[in-house]
Amino acid sequence: MSRQSTDKRVAVFAANGLEEIEGLTVVDLLFRAGIPVDTVSITPERTVTSSHQVTITCDRSIEDEGFSFDEYDMLVLPGGIPGAPNLKACKPLTAAVKAFDQAGKGVAAICAAPSILAELGVLTNRPATANPGFQHVLVENGAILSQVPVVVDGNVITSKGMATAIPFALEIVRHFLGDAAVEDLKPGIVLEG
């Protein structure tokens, strides 16, 4: 990180089978924006393998001595199969997601992962989106389904998939730093139009 722009901190959770671009695009753009971000493995091992056989070593594991969700201001859940089902099966993570939402703290999910939020009751009566293959789970759990690439509803950000990872990550930047910080990022990544 060239210069830190906030005292807020974001955790991107990584399970085996995560969609690596969905997770790492958030890391990339938050790093560029100066927002502290950690990759956090949900297994005791810090090294995870993505759904496309990419091996990534995370900054931390939720099973590390002294790890606490309370160190973070937003929890980010990438998709991927079986990455998203693995996140869903992680009880400490799903409990934290629910507690974060109840406290009005940030929760963001993309692709298959918004279905985890839906099943936790986080999206009930709220606008949200997900990968088309998982949108029925949102509807079944009372979400107001949207077809835009990214939906921001207060503390909750949801998005559709790998090809919407950049707009998803930019909304996370906007959440913490506002519009000007998002505009500042665009030339460096050559995001035009």
Add this chain to the structure above:
Amino acid sequence: MSRQSTDKRVAVFAANGLEEIEGLTVVDLLFRAGIPVDTVSITPERTVTSSHQVTITCDRSIEDEGFSFDEYDMLVLPGGIPGAPNLKACKPLTAAVKAFDQAGKGVAAICAAPSILAELGVLTNRPATANPGFQHVLVENGAILSQVPVVVDGNVITSKGMATAIPFALEIVRHFLGDAAVEDLKPGIVLEG
């Protein structure tokens, strides 16, 4: 890879300081398309750290016993600082890039990395693009500078930066498998419009 769709093989080179999204978007989309792809470290260590402090363990190193560029049909150079300068300083890699181009085999580069091709003489009198901060190197070396997100000129594919990584990777898929394979990928990544 769910099913292999070609006997061609692609190498994505990784140096310390690589732009991880530019490299891994190629891995992700080729994996989805069934095109065999290896991440290849240019250091003796297979583990590299990206320009945004993401730690990735590659499939191979160019210094591995028995490694040969001849196993590949396309060499892919991601950008990133100091990733791209590190690739440029790797003599076995730059010699292979030049030889590949002379043999009409595939070479692809994005962001800062097309400047490496330009300095090797690969882009002389050819249409190409790069990150705006590196386009002067293309012009100085006789390239025909284009401002579109991706330029395909026969065996050579060049692109602008992190936010053009998906169209860049899709042109690599098109190079090997044609238009239908590219269209087949779009729903899975939720690439609309």
